[in-house]
Amino acid sequence: MTQQNQSRYHRQELLAGIGPDGQARLRASHALVVGCGALGCAVVDILARAGIGRLTIVDRDIVERTNLQRQTLYSERDAANGTPKAIAAQRRVAEINPEVICRGEVDHVGPESVLSYARDTDVILDGLDNLHTRFLLNDVAVSLGKPYFYGGVVATRGMSMPVLRDEACLRCLFPDSSMQTGETCDTVGVLMSAVLAVSAHQATQAIKWIVGAHAAIDRSLWSMDAWTNRTTRVSLTNARDANCPCCAARNFEFLAGMHDDQAAILCGRNAVQIAPRRTGTNATMALDLRRAAVTLRAHGTFIERDGLLVGTFTSVRTNDDSAVELTLFPDGRAIVKGTTDEVFARSVYDRFVSGL
Ligand SMILES: [Zn+2]
Incomplete structure (x- = not known):
């Protein structure tokens, strides 16, 4: 067989x-990838080259340097x-493998939009940067009975776990989002090789599911740290929580928007106000502005003034290259100035304020 006509x-x-x-x-399968940052890119690359039939990629952000x-x-x-x-991801997939039918959607995935993306897909993979949206995907996957492959990376460490029908879900393992360390890739950095390790694990389990090799799937919460060389594996056998609000009670709180009270108020004058998201037991949020200032100074010029933290980002610009200013209140409220784009303002908030 010549190289030309070899598959x-x-x-x-x-x-x-x-x-x-x-x-x-x-070739007959359709994968949904929510979030196309580092993890999402790697997962999309693997699935596109592997010859997945259809790929839907949803992300709300633009590419930054x-x-x-x-x-x-x-x-x-x-x-x-x-872009x-x-x-950008859809264009790149067309270059990598034109046989893949790829659809890129510029959108914020929330309770109102997630079902329309997930219904028609065979597997759901996350390339997200926040636990809140992961719990939303977890709700969708359990409610529709579709497999969901969780992956998360920050700094040099990460985790991967399959959520399969009638098995433990993400909320069985992480009962509420208060376990969030508060660290994000924007605040503490991220090592590419750690991302590749986690995305490889995540995408491999998805491929095993698709090809029907279900017994080969790693049914564990797999964690690794590329710097300390530590790897752990928590078996998902008997890990189902009989009191899990999601997979046991089938009370899909995130899908119902019960935890989704992060309100964006377009406050005019080229600014958007964002109120903090209250999840689980963390109903009240008091920010340590001094600590927040130290963290945010890695991303711009920030000063405490009149009980507020104010500053301008050097690491973020708007779509039309305008400066982005942030005013942060001690109760977690923020005004993102320089834009009227609610999705962009939410994204700045999630990246820089949610983790503080
Ligand atoms: Zn559960």
Whole structure:
């Protein structure tokens, strides 16, 4: 056989666990990737090259220069143009493998939109940066009975876990979001190789599901730290929580928007006000503005003034390259100035304020 007419998936079909049948299943499958930052890029790259039939990618952000260190689908040109990640990713997938039907959606995934994306898909993978939206995906996956592959990375460590029908879900393992360390990639950084380790684990379990190799799936909460070389695995066997509000009580709180009270108020004068999100037992939030100032100074010029923290980002610009100012109140409220785009303002809030 000449190289020309040999299948592009020849080396993958040689694998005993996949073969031509598994390849056909991949081609017949539709994957939803929510969030196309570092994890999302790597997962999309793996699935597109593996020959998934359809890919839907949802992301609300634009490509920035600081993404290029780890977000493998994007280029200098995407950053210079401020291209939405979903669009840049869709274009890149067309270059990588034109056989994949890929749809990029520039959108904020919330309770009102998530079902429309998830209904028609076979697997859901997350490339997200916040636990709140992960709990939303967890709700959707459990309610629809679809497999969901969780992955998360910050600094040099990360976790991956499959959420499968009738097995433990994310909320069985993490009963509320108060376990969030408050660290985000924007505040403490992230190592690309740690992202690749986690995304490889995540995408591999999804591929095993799609090709029908269900017994081979790693049914564990798998954690690793690329710096300390520590790897742990918590078995999901018997990990179901009989009191889990999601998979046991089937009370889909995040899908119902019960925890979704982060209100964005367009306050005019080219600014958006964001109120804090209250989840679980963390109903009241008092910010230590002095500590917040120390963290935010890595991203701009911030000073405490009259009981508020105010400043301008050097690491973030709006779509039309305007400066972004932030005013932060001790109760967690923030005004994002320089934009009237609610989705952009929420994104700035989630990246820089939610984790404080
Ligand atoms: Zn559960």
